[in-house]
Structures are given as C-alpha cells and as structure tokens.
Amino acid sequence: MDFQWTKKDLLSLYDLSRDEILHILNTAEEFKKVSQRNVKKVPALRGRTVVNLFVEPSTRTRVSFELAEQRLSADIINMNADVSSFRKGETLLDTLKNIQALQADIVVIRHQATGAPNFLARELNMGVVNAGDGAHSHPTQALLDIFTMREKKGRIEGLNVVIVGDILHSRVARSNAWGLIKLGANVTFAGPATLVPREFEQIGVRVCHNLKDALAEADVINLLRIQLERQQRGYFPSLGEYSRFFGIHPETLRYIKKDALIMHPGPINRGVEIDSAVADGPQSVILEQVTNGLAVRMAVLFLVAGALK
Amino acid sequence: MNKKNSWILKNGRIIDPANHIDRTGDLWIRDGRIVEPGSFDPALDETETINLKGLVVAPGLIDMHVHLRQPGNTDAETIRTGTMAAAAGGFTSIVAMPNTSPCADNAATIQYIKEFAAREGVVKVLPSGALSVGRKGEEMSPVGSLKAAGVVALTDDGTCIQSNELMRHVVEYAGNFGIPILEHCEDKFLAGDGVMHEGYWSVLLGMKAIPSAAEEVIVARDIILSRLANWKIHIQHVSSRNSVRMIRSAQADGVRISAEATPHHIALTDVEIKKFDTNYKMNPPLCAEEDRMALIEGLQDGTIAVIATDHAPHTQTAKLVEFDHAPFGIIGLETAVPVALTELYHKNYLSLSQVISKFTVGPATVLGINAGTLSVGAPADVTVIDPDCDYIVDANDFYSKSRNTPFNGYAAKGRTMATFVDGECVFSLLRDSESDDEDAR
Numbered sequence A: 001m002d003f004q005w006t007k008k009d010l011l012s013l014y015d016l017s018r019d020e021i022l023h024i025l026n027t028a029e030e031f032k033k034v035s036q037r038n039v040k041k042v043p044a045l046r047g048r049t050v051v052n053l054f055v056e057p058s059t060r061t062r063v064s065f066e067l068a069e070q071r072l073s074a075d076i077i078n079m080n081a082d083v084s085s086f087r088k089g090e091t092l093l094d095t096l097k098n099i100q101a102l103q104a105d106i107v108v109i110r111h112q113a114t115g116a117p118n119f120l121a122r123e124l125n126m127g128v129v130n131a132g133d134g135a136h137s138h139p140t141q142a143l144l145d146i147f148t149m150r151e152k153k154g155r156i157e158g159l160n161v162v163i164v165g166d167i168l169h170s171r172v173a174r175s176n177a178w179g180l181i182k183l184g185a186n187v188t189f190a191g192p193a194t195l196v197p198r199e200f201e202q203i204g205v206r207v208c209h210n211l212k213d214a215l216a217e218a219d220v221i222n223l224l225r226i227q228l229e230r231q232q233r234g235y236f237p238s239l240g241e242y243s244r245f246f247g248i249h250p251e252t253l254r255y256i257k258k259d260a261l262i263m264h265p266g267p268i269n270r271g272v273e274i275d276s277a278v279a280d281g282p283q284s285v286i287l288e289q290v291t292n293g294l295a296v297r298m299a300v301l302f303l304v305a306g307a308l309k
Numbered sequence B: 001m002n003k004k005n006s007w008i009l010k011n012g013r014i015i016d017p018a019n020h021i022d023r024t025g026d027l028w029i030r031d032g033r034i035v036e037p038g039s040f041d042p043a044l045d046e047t048e049t050i051n052l053k054g055l056v057v058a059p060g061l062i063d064m065h066v067h068l069r070q071p072g073n074t075d076a077e078t079i080r081t082g083t084m085a086a087a088a089g090g091f092t093s094i095v096a097m098p099n100t101s102p103c104a105d106n107a108a109t110i111q112y113i114k115e116f117a118a119r120e121g122v123v124k125v126l127p128s129g130a131l132s133v134g135r136k137g138e139e140m141s142p143v144g145s146l147k148a149a150g151v152v153a154l155t156d157d158g159t160c161i162q163s164n165e166l167m168r169h170v171v172e173y174a175g176n177f178g179i180p181i182l183e184h185c186e187d188k189f190l191a192g193d194g195v196m197h198e199g200y201w202s203v204l205l206g207m208k209a210i211p212s213a214a215e216e217v218i219v220a221r222d223i224i225l226s227r228l229a230n231w232k233i234h235i236q237h238v239s240s241r242n243s244v245r246m247i248r249s250a251q252a253d254g255v256r257i258s259a260e261a262t263p264h265h266i267a268l269t270d271v272e273i274k275k276f277d278t279n280y281k282m283n284p285p286l287c288a289e290e291d292r293m294a295l296i297e298g299l300q301d302g303t304i305a306v307i308a309t310d311h312a313p314h315t316q317t318a319k320l321v322e323f324d325h326a327p328f329g330i331i332g333l334e335t336a337v338p339v340a341l342t343e344l345y346h347k348n349y350l351s352l353s354q355v356i357s358k359f360t361v362g363p364a365t366v367l368g369i370n371a372g373t374l375s376v377g378a379p380a381d382v383t384v385i386d387p388d389c390d391y392i393v394d395a396n397d398f399y400s401k402s403r404n405t406p407f408n409g410y411a412a413k414g415r416t417m418a419t420f421v422d423g424e425c426v427f428s429l430l431r432d433s434e435s436d437d438e439d440a441r
Helices: A018-035 A060-071 A092-101 A116-123 A139-153 A171-182 A198-203 A211-215 A228-232 A239-246 A250-255 A286-307 B079-089 B107-120 B143-149 B164-177 B200-205 B213-229 B241-252 B263-267 B270-275 B289-301 B336-345 B352-359 B361-367 B432-436
Strands: A049-054 A075-080 A106-111 A127-133 A160-164 A186-190 A206-208 A220-223 A261-263 B007-016 B021-030 B033-035 B048-051 B056-059 B061-066 B091-096 B124-129 B153-155 B181-183 B233-235 B257-261 B382-392 B411-421 B424-428
Touching: A018 A139, A018 A171, A018 A286, A049 A060, A049 A092, A060 A075, A060 A106, A060 A127, A060 A139, A060 A286, A092 A106, A092 A116, A106 A116, A106 A286, A116 A127, A127 A139, A127 A286, A139 A171, A139 A220, A139 A261, A139 A286, A160 A171, A160 A211, A171 A186, A171 A198, A186 A211, A198 A206, A198 B200, A206 A211, A211 A250, A228 A239, A261 A286, B007 B352, B007 B382, B056 B352, B061 B079, B061 B336, B061 B352, B061 B361, B079 B091, B079 B107, B079 B411, B079 B424, B091 B382, B091 B411, B107 B124, B107 B143, B124 B143, B143 B164, B164 B181, B164 B213, B200 B270, B213 B233, B213 B241, B213 B257, B241 B257, B241 B289, B257 B289, B257 B361, B263 B289, B263 B336, B289 B352, B336 B352, B336 B382, B336 B411, B352 B361
Parallel strands: A049 A075, A049 A106, A106 A127, A160 A186, A160 A220, A186 A206, A220 A261, B007 B048, B007 B056, B061 B091, B091 B124, B124 B153, B153 B181, B181 B233, B233 B257
Antiparallel strands: B007 B021, B021 B033, B056 B382, B382 B411, B411 B424
C-alpha cells in the first residue's frame, strides 16, 4: 500500500483515519515476522532516543514498549512518578522540555490525567506516544486488540465485538470503539447501567445491560478488568454479585458462538470477570494479544520516528 | 467646576434601560455627575465635547462577580490590574469576591481591600464578604460587622455551604441585616473530583465529570430556604437548563431568587473540552447546547437578570498543566461586552437595551445599590460602546495580569470604546479627531 505516515504523535484512534489505522496494522504484520526470527533485533531506531515516562504505574505496557524499543535498537531512558523532578515540584511540561533539550526523540507516556499526552504533543516538538491516559485513550492496546481480531478472523468489517465491564472508566473500551467503528465492526458495550452509560449509543455503539443478550451473536468478547475501587464508590454491590451477573463462566460458553474469541487486556482477575477455565481455554487469545502488542508497538514507534524532522 | 470630570457627550445613542430611554442625544456631565443638557455654559467652562455619533452611551456597567486576587495571589491579578481590566471592559463598578488570602470574612480584610482600592483602583470596587468563616461552611461569618465594614453582599463563592441547617440560619441572619446572598451552587458529593460537565463529551473523552445535578440540588435547596427565610438569594453563574426552569417557577411563585449567567456559558459548550485546553476549565463547567440555549431563554424572559463574568485570573504556570491538575476559572472582564454583543445582540436573541440592562439595572437591583442609570444627579459612571465594531480578541492586549481566556482569537462584533467613572475618563479608544470634529461644536 502506497501510504505516507505523517503524524509525529500517536494520541488516540479518535484522531486517526481508517487508512492510518490499517497502515499501522499492516506495518505491525511485518514487525511480527521480525519477532519470529532467531535474531529479533532491527536497526530501525538506531541513534534515536526514546523516553518511557510512566507517571501512572504500569508493568505490562511498560515492558512491552521497552522491549519494542530495544528490538528497534533505540536508546532508552526510563522514568516514573518517583523521579526526583516531580518530587521537587517541577511541572510535567518542564520535565519534558528538559528531556527535549537533551535531543530525545520520542516520549512514551502513561498518565492518570485524561488528555495529558494531547497537552504535551501540542507543547513539544518531540514525538508523543500515548501509553494510556486516564479513562480516555490507550491506542496501542486497541491496535493490538484489533490486530489480533483481524489475524484470527481474517476481517474486521461486519464482526460483532462485545466489550464487557467497567466501560465508564475504561480507556481500552473507548479506544477499541473508535478504531473498530472506523473499520466497520459492530460494537456492543455490556455491563451494569452504572458503568455503561447510554451516551455511548450516540457514537454508534450498542449498549446492553444484560450479558446473555449482549453475547448471543458475538464474534469477539473483550473483557475488562473490574476494580475493587468501583465497588467502594458504589457502582455495584460486590465483586461476587458482579461476577454472577457480568462475569464469564464455563456455563457462558454454552450460549455463545463456538468460534467466538475471548480477549482481555490484562491483568486478569481470575474468578471475577473471567473464570480460569475460560481464560485458559481454547477460545482464549489473551496471551497472543500480548505477543501482538510487541509488534504493534514496534510499528507505532517506527512510524512516529519516521515522521519526525 | 472641574474640567477633568465634566464633559459633553454629543450625538450618541443614549440607552438607559432603568429609565426606559433609547434615543439619540447629548449627555452632559458636570463635576462627576449627570446633569440636564444645557444646564451650564460649556464655552465659559471650557468643557471638552466629544462627538459619539454612531456609538452607544450606556450607564457604567456593573460586574457583580470578579476575583481580584488581592490580598494573597497578586501574581495572578492585583486590585490595580483587575480594575484596569474592568475599565477596559466598560465596567465602572465591580464586586470583589472574598476568596482572597486571607479570606474576606472579617472587617479588617474588607478595610484593607477598600483602602487599597481607593488608592490604586481605577473603577469602583465593592467588596463582598464570606458567608461562613474561612469559607469553610462550618460557622457563620460576622455578618453584621461585615455589613458595617461596607460589604455589598455575602458569598462563599468557589465553594458552597453543604449544611442545610447552617445555610438556613445564614439566610435568616443576612436578611435581618439586609445583605443579599450570592450563592455558588454545588453539592460537593455529586461534583466529586469532576473537571468537566457530565454528558456526551465526558463519556466520550473519559473525563471525570460533574453532573448538572450538583448545581440543581443546591438551587432547589436555596429556593426552599429563600422562601422559608423570605430573603434574597442570588444564584451565581447558573449553568443548567433545569436550574433555569426551577428559578423561573420560583420567581413566578414570588420567591426572592435571582440569577446571573456568564458570557462563557452563553457562548460555549462542553464540546470544547476535546481540545484539552485548560482555558476551557471552569466551575460550573461548560454544559451542553440545550443548557446554553436555556440560559439564553432565561435572559430573554428575564429569569436571568444579570450577566456577570466570574473573572478568575490564574497564572500561565498554574494553567499550563494537565487538565485534571489545572485550577478552575477564566478571566472575563475584557471580553464580556464583545462576547455578549456578538452572541446575544447580533444573533437577535436580545435587543441592545436588553443586553445593557443585564450589565446595569439588573445587577444594581439585585445588589440594591445606587448605580446603573443615567438619571440626572446620578454619579457619571458612563460606558461608550461601539455595537458594530468588528475585531479579533487578542489576549496580549489585555490589562489583566493573566491571560487565561478561551476567547483569544475570537471574532467579535462590538466593543467598549470608553469608560467614565464619576465623570473621569479611565479608558478610551476614541480617536482624538473625534473630539475635534466640526460637528462637535
């Protein structure tokens, strides 16, 4: 495909065109082949410096990005919320302007404040890759989910994708919806009314508060981690009740399509939103998502670096 | 006779809503007061004459919701810069909110503000006092002493007394002393740690949100308590359509409740938040289009009698951070007239006289102050407006010490051309040639 990537930042799938999303997925396919070789490293980002700034703690996303950067031969700086500059009261922007002054090329940022990557992208010349901001956006997670769906199902158009759980607080759900809708999938959000607001219908998502109805025609079931904190804020009575009405159990498999994919962005709560028998069962592609995440992040960093002056 | 505060303003369109006047003519000012035209000999006294053909001559505007930040936060604004911004915006009287540091919950702080304003202020500063000690919502402030010190109103603006019992007593006690209450309506539990309006855009963006119910619950409470105590409560910066509806029906029932709307709630909606620009972050937040239209309807039918800016200066350092971490508030003194004229007059929602009434007789009536008219004998607080001037708002031109405005680059139609306080010209964009005009003789 003759397509020229021009964006110095990856902030949200909301900002991307269908062609841009497909270009990332196609590029990721090439990088997945790299990861299957004996020598898994390429020189694509040699001489480039990538800063991983995880203001909100993360393990899997940080490790995945770091490995992607290493496999692209980039130089890496890792920072987190404990770094002294934040403790000394320096603003986020000042910290990054200092890093930019050291000629770093790309910052990969995870932040609990919605829109923090958008704010930085506007103020900095460096490339900004969003590794998750608040409940807003987590584009590489959605891209790896969509990559996995496309790889397994051969298409996105017309797929029935059901995302189950705490949609209200989920950047994964929003990012999936934006990407999937642009590529022609039918997206359903399912979960209790307190966590799945009806407003989502206005962006073309089906909202369903009954799990059985939601899952009947599903080709892909993407489960979100449910946090104990939500119970404490009064969104539902208990994890046990949540699991009973909105968790996926072996019995659930009887009324869903036999070839429906079970996905989860991790980390999973075994016995809450998903039983072990399902998470480890034949329909689960949870670990393949992790593998694909590496390829998607290599593709994103490669494209963003290419767009930098 | 003092030349500095005596003028003949010729050929302007004089709009004085309090006196139901809208006619072209001359306004005469002598020794800082409005006088009958022809009541002195201008040649004898060498009084300056200005030709205001094509311009509107209005009573000096009143902004009953301004944060001057002094004492305590003078890196964002001072009484000097805030009153200069007010003059540039056409405001001749402004009500200073009490959320200074120290809090204006005591006579000494009020005295400080008054003395400083008398020395450094360019327009009239009317202090307000806190409703509760330290604006903490726990104990009643010294209402009588504050009144004696000269406050025109009581408010905990920026926060809200959560105890219905304390609020009931404060309303009764303030009524006893005849001081109006200005209420920032916000249920803290419903508002939580929200940073924008709860609705389509907050759901889409995944932002922590404030439901309109946070305002509406307190509006409903205040209507009930105003009726119970038979005293005036003025709802500040009303933002939701249900609030407007409740206020309208309470007024029809004779409850002594009034309301103000800000220019930004009239002009903007929550769609702007997708820019993640903290100059759109304020409390109450920008709401949905239906809410914006309900505010305009409330202004049209008189439910909302006042436009007030909630001028809230913050430094660039404070605002240039993550959206969640930025303080609430934007400045408004220098954009209120252009935004109100552009959004309300030029879009045919209100007449020119109606717009001016929201800035003059409206707030004067709520506060019970002698201002906002061009009656003979009144202090010559006068604002000259060009209602049709096209210009682009440039925040770099502001007199305010802060720049936190969402209206930088706004294409406005209408602006303040000159401001007189007690007959003294404190701001003018009028060209010298206009005063030398042949016609002016």
